[in-house]
Amino acid sequence: MVIDIDNLSLTFQTNDGPVHALSDIDLQIDEGDFVSFIGPSGCGKTTLLRVIADLEQPTAGTITVNGLTPHEARLKRAYGYVFQAAALYPWRTIAGNIALPLEIMGLSKAEQRARIAKNMELVNLAGFEKKFPWQLSGGMQQRASIARALSVEPDLLLMDEPFGALDEIVRDHLNDQLHQLWAKTNKTVVFVTHSIPEAVYLSTKIVVLCPRPGRIYDVIESDLPRERTLDMRESPEFLKIAHRVREGLKAGHSYDD
Amino acid sequence: MSMIASTKRRFDIPALLAWFIIAMAAIALFSPVFSPDFAITEVPRLAICLVLLAILGVRYELGFMRNQVGDLILGLVAAAAAWLLIDTAGRHVGDAALGFWTLTAATWASAWLFIERLANWKGMSPLASRFIDLAIPALFGATILVLWQLIVTGAGVPKVLLPAPSEIWLRLTTSVPILWADFQQTFMKAVLIGYVMGCGAGFIIAILVDRVPFLRRGLLPVGNLVSALPIIGVAPIMVMWFGFDWPSKAAVVIIMTFFPMLVNTVSGLAASDAMQRDLMRTYAANYWQTLFKLRLPMAMPFIFNALKINSTLALIGAIVAEFFGTPIVGMGFRISTEVGRMNVDMVWAEIAVAALAGSLFYGLIALAERAVTFWHPSIRG
Structure with missing residues (x-):
């Protein structure tokens, strides 16, 4: 088991009183899983991901990552994190950006070069090493940020709506690439999204969250085969899972406010 | 080609400048250039200056040689006129009269016309256009220095108030x-x-x-x-x-x-x-x-x-x-x-x-x- 979350809650103290961002979360994520968190805005899906990454501290409950606390796991660089925006540093070339975590880890120059080449190849960016981020399209920037996360060579990849800002066509393309990447490397991926087709297409397990307080409404184990193609999105099995996700989102969403 | 650019404007500034130069030269012809009562004919250098400026203005209005060679001649005439004015003013410090000032104005206008034409040069190599980009502010600065020199010497401004650029340079x-x-x-x-x-x-x-x-x-x-x-x-x-x-x-x-x-x-x-x-x-x-x-x-x-x-x-x-x-x-x-x-x-x-x-x-x-x-x-x- 890679991630084990037990009875976890997180309450933010704000000027307007406490906000229950997460409440009584129980979740297990196994090695090689592709898990999507889906839910409306404010349901705590990003917060949950940030708790796993030790970017937020839970106020109650326990969580382990690779059997360690999130803090220890972060210090051991157990995961790669992909943010909503590419967050590439504009003064570094693409290769320089991918080298950033490797420099911090203190790897040798030769090792850095080898990892940069390998991961740029993996996200189909070979040949763009010397370009600066602002010379690339949004999709390419996000791919570069994925290569940067992968270059740490983590077994766990945390992705926070990485394709949220991209258009449908680029998004399909990157989903396909991400799926192949996952199938090839057998990493564990935790993926935050609010797109139902994206979640169903990519995931082996879909966690539907609902807001106020942020909690898990449904956990759907996908029975789709591990190998997937974009055409599968028209198949009855796919639509059945998508329907269940949509029902979960509808039921969990309170429209009173 | 620069004709097209200039006709688009509400006022054809180069043409106005050329008319201004002709008008100023005409006034200088019939006015004393230095007191007491020096006519333009008595100061041969300024007579040359006047003729050059008048030819320049007329030439531009007739549309003759409106090309880069013509523009360069324009720049040379402006420089020559400036030099002639500075030289004569140095011999008649504080005695400048109407004719001198109109010639000064005409010289200033011809320098403006030159810069105006220079800024519209098209189809240059990157190096040449870089050079022109540097030349325009330099020419602008030089024009101000010339005007400063002419006004201070022509009007005989006391050195304590404002020395001429030539005096500062000498110092x-x-x-x-x-x-x-x-x-x-x-x-x-x-x-x-x-x-x-x-x-x-x-x-x-x-x-x-x-x-x-x-x-x-x-x-x-x-x-x-x-x-x-x-x-x-x-x-x-x-x-x-x-x-x-x-x-x-x-x-x-x-x-x-x-x-x-x-x-x-x-x-x-x-x-x-x-x-x-x-x-x-x-x-x-x-x-x-x-x-x-x-x-x-x-x-x-x-x-x-x-x-x-x-x-x-x-x-x-x-x-x-x-x-x-x-x-x-x-x-x-x-x-x-x-x-x-x-x-x-x-x-x-x-x-x-x-x-x-x-x-x-x-x-x-x-x-x-x-x-x-x-x-x-x-x-x-």
Whole structure:
């Protein structure tokens, strides 16, 4: 088991009183899983991901990552994190950006070069090493940020709506690439999204969250085969899972406010 | 091709300028050029000047040689007319009459016309257009100097009020050893050393304030207070503390440059956004790694702002501080004593040196800024 979350809650103290961002979360994520968190805005899906990454501290409950606390796991660089925006540093070339975590880890120059080449190849960016981020399209920037996360060579990849800002066509393309990447490397991926087709297409397990307080409404184990193609999105099995996700989102969403 | 560009405008400025030149030349023909009662025919140089300008104006209006060769001839005529006017004015100081002033106006208009035409040259190689981009402000500056010269000599403005550029130039070239000694004393010692120490201290304190949060509350208000000190009050005290020589001036420069650097660096260090800092956290980067790999690069546009502001502040501070006691060398010392001796041309020579040094200093920092913050949207364009 890679991630084990037990009875976890997180309450933010704000000027307007406490906000229950997460409440009584129980979740297990196994090695090689592709898990999507889906839910409306404010349901705590990003917060949950940030708790796993030790970017937020839970106020109650326990969580382990690779059997360690999130803090220890972060210090051991157990995961790669992909943010909503590419967050590439504009003064570094693409290769320089991918080298950033490797420099911090203190790897040798030769090792850095080898990892940069390998991961740029993996996200189909070979040949763009010397370009600066602002010379690339949004999709390419996000791919570069994925290569940067992968270059740490983590077994766990945390992705926070990485394709949220991209258009449908680029998004399909990157989903396909991400799926192949996952199938090839057998990493564990935790993926935050609010797109139902994206979640169903990519995931082996879909966690539907609902807001106020942020909690898990449904956990759907996908029975789709591990190998997937974009055409599968028209198949009855796919639509059945998508329907269940949509029902979960509808039921969990309170429209009173 | 430039015809198309000029006809699009509401006013065809080049054509208006050419008419203006013809009109001014015509007035000069029938007016005295110098008092008492020198007609244009009695001053052969100005007669040549008038003929050249008249031909130039008529030629342009007739549309003859409206090409780059014609434009170059235009520039040569403007330069020749300027030289003829300056030369004759030097022999009739303070005697200029209507004809002289109309010729001056015509020369000015022809220089304008030349620059106007030059700015519209098309289809140049990158090197040539770069050269023209530099030539236009240079010509503009030269035009102002010529007008200054003509007005001061033509009207006979007393030297104490405003010396002519030629007198300032003469003083500059004959006093090189004095000016160089002053420059060394004020710029190379007080300004540069004070600048490096003031900016360096501001930068280091900014890092300290950032690293030790309680200092932010303690040190920033003190820095604020130091910046509010009036230089006129501080300079004499610094002279008491550090003596007459350059260290007291460097101290004033340090006080003036410290605070802009501190404030800019502090806000620059806060310029990175939450996502960028979270990214460094996910890599388990420590404080110094985050500082050097993220926050300092991010702060560079702010730091260069301070460096640029400080480059001018430092020069002002060092020169003004020398008014309050100094050995008998230094730009500020020279300015204050030569004013007292009515040697205003020397004061202007020092001003010219200070302006040149200040501009070069600023320009060097701006160049460094372009190289370091090439990635910033304001520079990458």
